[in-house]
Amino acid sequence: MDQNAAIRLPLTTLRAGIIVGAVGAFSVILAPQIMQSLILGPSYSQAVGMVLQTAFQLVTLFFLPFSAALIAASLVMRYITAALGRVTPSDAPEPGGR
Numbered sequence: 001m002d003q004n005a006a007i008r009l010p011l012t013t014l015r016a017g018i019i020v021g022a023v024g025a026f027s028v029i030l031a032p033q034i035m036q037s038l039i040l041g042p043s044y045s046q047a048v049g050m051v052l053q054t055a056f057q058l059v060t061l062f063f064l065p066f067s068a069a070l071i072a073a074s075l076v077m078r079y080i081t082a083a084l085g086r087v088t089p090s091d092a093p094e095p096g097g098r
Contacts, residue, residue, distance in 0.1 A: 017068070020063050027060050
């Protein structure tokens with residue numbers, strides 16, 4: 001992995017965590033309204049409703065904890081980068097102690 005990709009990785013992970021969390025939160029908020037609006041009378045299929053309800057439940061079940069894990073991983077990556085310092089191959093000590 002090159003140096004620029006390693007520097008951008010915590011920021012990319014943080015952004016992904018925020019986006020996944022936002023999608024999960026909107027799913028929790030809007031799922032009842034979406035499910036209510038999909039009831040189309042006699043042509044409404046119970047199978048379609050069950051599939052959509054299951055999909056919304058899976059999104060709310062997995063997206064919010066996964067978002068928290070991504071944000072925490074981003075913070076850990078930033079801490080490790082700061083603690084170890086940005087050591088490039090040219091800054092590393094040579095074998096033999098020179």
